[in-house]
Amino acid sequence: MSEKINDLRSAIKRLEEMPGQLTRTDVEVDPRAELSGVYRYVGAGGTVMRPTKEGPAMIFNHVKGHPGARVMIGLLASRKRVAALLDCAxxxxxxxxxxxxxxxxxxxxxxxxxxxxxxxxxxxxxxxxxxxxxxxxxxxxxxxxxxxxxxxxxxxxxxxxxxxxxxxxxxxxxxxxxxxxxxxxxxxxxxxxxxxxxxxxxxxxxxxxxxxxxxxxxxxxxxxxxxxxxxxxxxxxxxxxxxxxxxxxxxxxxxxxxxxxxxxxxxxxxxxxxxxxxxxxxxxxxxxxxxxxxxxxxxxxxxxxxxxxxxxxxxxxxCIGPSEEHVSMAGIPTEASIYGMVEKAMPGRLKNVYCASAGGGKYMAVLQFQKLSASDEGRQRQAALLAFSAFSELKHIFLVDEDVDCFDMNDVLWAMNTRFQGDQDIITIPGVRCHPLDPSNDPVYSASIRDRGIACKTVFDCTVPFALKDRFRRARFMETDPERWMN
Structure with a gap:
């Protein structure tokens, strides 16, 4: 890696060493709607209306009405980039x-x-x-x-x-x-x-x-x-x-x-x-x-x-408000906070946390929980309650086992489809303060909502009951190094 990062310019140098993570353009762009409209297609991601995608950060070298100025967008619109900029996985x-x-x-x-x-x-x-x-x-x-x-x-x-x-x-x-x-x-x-x-x-x-x-x-x-x-x-x-x-x-x-x-x-x-x-x-x-x-x-x-x-x-x-950049900035600190709180309450059980893109980094969290003994049954739901109690903006929590990749929403939904029954694994907590920017958190949406910003918080427990763990072992594949066959 290059020199240490301590400002925006050294961060840009780091991205220049990473193929496909930074693009520049000399074509003039209007900062009034056009700049963001372009980046929607290049790399915004997040909850931006489709079509969009996760892509490189972008620097516009010619901005209409601002000679000599440059505009950068999307620096943090990728978890991979954030990790590289903070020197970790x-x-x-x-x-x-x-x-x-x-x-x-x-x-x-x-x-x-x-x-x-x-x-x-x-x-x-x-x-x-x-x-x-x-x-x-x-x-x-x-x-x-x-x-x-x-x-x-x-x-x-x-x-x-x-x-x-x-x-x-x-x-x-x-x-x-x-x-x-x-x-x-x-x-x-x-x-x-x-x-x-x-x-x-x-x-x-x-x-x-x-x-x-x-x-x-x-x-x-x-x-x-x-x-x-x-x-x-x-x-x-x-x-x-x-x-x-x-x-x-x-x-x-x-x-x-x-x-x-x-x-x-x-x-x-x-x-x-x-x-x-x-x-x-x-x-x-x-x-x-x-x-x-x-x-x-x-x-x-x-x-x-x-x-x-x-x-x-x-x-x-x-940045664009609904983009993957917001997911990084809001979601990663929330992951850290949830992890720290649960780790203090029940050490070694919570393996990781992901505040997913679909929730904008605030509304939804996936908790990867490991039950080490029969007495841990139910603690996964306690972990969810701890997260809800501390972070009012959370609306939905998915609980998954340690063999499920909490950062892969396809894997999370696989767990929901094979380790979840709606009549017993959904826990609802109605009438709780959430976030006013969710348009469904409004009395006009449901008579059960008393005021704007009130929501029904929900836990989706997609973990296997401890007593049944042997019946839910995933197919085991041979461990290999695929590089030998990829050359």
Whole structure:
């Protein structure tokens, strides 16, 4: 492998060493819907409407309206790529992240000049305009506007002084204004903004775009694995074995990721709410991970932008909301969290976890469970309940035995077809809080649902009863090395 990865550019170099994992184009592309429309066919995958596929990451070298800028999409839209970028096997990703959470390496302030501040644009400059400075794509013709989808938002709690990094959807609303959407109760920076508003103060914030993929993955951890006050940049530090370097912002009292491609500096204003589609009036926000375009919110906070800084010849990084990239960013940290929780409760039983593409990395998990003795019967269902109790967004859990590849949904469905009976192996838990972006979680869909975001959580137990394991042995094949016959 090449040099170690510590930013977007070194990650790109790694992909260049992997055949078929990166493609570039010099053909001009319009960032308004066309760029994402192209990548849908090249490599989006995930819950994007078919036809789509898992394919290479892509760099557009000529973006209409943004001379000199490049846009990268799909960096993490493949579990194989994520594994290569984090230096481990694909099936070990969840476990590696779990160990990193337990051994955090906090970020540090850089002692040298920050690469992200090689070029500086201040809001008081006469020609300052976010629409021209940041080549943010509009994913579909229905979007509220240009979205920054991979902005690492970094802020500090007004009371505790503790900082945190998370990803939120950010829509350009004007030459120096961004809207930011907080899912109620879901992310730490939302709590910081609420407290700052109670105090009648602005909340300084930095938005770093185009960073080490370890930061993008680590930033997607949620409570209870990383409670309020846990800086997820420390997960990236643990993954890399060295701290993430931060720099002091130039116009607000906050820090940013020093080697980011772009940094937007600003303040979240107290007492101000904006309608997300106030410029387009489409009624929609952007495509979300379940595969549907979400409604525009009229409760977005407003960020007043003070400056945009960037590296020379910057690379904008973006993703498509329902793509395999979201599966990687949301799903792998959830796998790590479920694995860690169950491992502490019943060591050695849970062999692995996969938050599958069909669930966008959030709605569905496959738990590979090993029953070591008769007393383990029923513990597999206890493991599912543990996962549900901690991660409200989970809706469906499939339980499979250790001889089933939890990362291969054909194998999972094979287990469902041969080790599952609907009248006794389905466990339903109605009336539980889930995720508001699932359109079926609505009273209009079922009278049993009391409020939007309430769902019936379901366990599909596709494991063999321990007493019957001898009757369910898979056909055993001779172990060979096929290379001798493949030359």
């Amino acid at each position: 694909p099936e070990e990703l969840g476990k590696k992240l779990y160990r990193s959470v337990d051994k955090p390496v906090p970020p540090v302030l850089t002692q040298g000049a920050a690469l992200c501040q090689q070029v500086v644009h201040r809001a008081e400059d006469a020609d300052f305009d976010l629409n021209k400075l940041v080549p943010a794509p509009t994913n579909t013709p229905d979007d509220a506007g240009p979205y920054i989808t991979l902005g690492m938002c970094y802020a500090t709690h007004p009371d505790t002084g503790l900082s945190d990094v998370t990803i939120h959807r950010l829509c350009i609303q004007g030459k120096d204004e961004l809207s930011i959407f907080f899912t109620p109760g879901a992310r730490h920076i939302g709590a910081m903004a609420e407290r700052a508003e109670e105090l009648g103060r602005t909340l300084p914030i930095s938005i770093s775009i185009g960073v080490d993929p370890a930061i993008e993955i680590g930033s997607c951890f949620e409570p209870p694995t990383t409670p309020l006050g846990y800086d997820e940049l420390a997960v990236a530090g643990a993954l890399r074995g060295e701290p993430v370097e931060l720099c002091q912002c130039l116009t607000v009292n906050e820090r940013a990721i020093a080697n980011a491609e772009y940094v937007i500096e600003g303040e979240i204003l107290p007492g101000v709410r904006v309608k997300e589609d106030q410029n387009s009036h489409t009624g929609y926000a952007m495509p979300e991970f379940p595969g549907y375009t979400g409604p525009a919110s009229d409760q977005c906070r407003l960020i007043k932008v003070k400056a945009v800084t960037h590296r020379e010849n910057p690379i904008m990084q973006t």
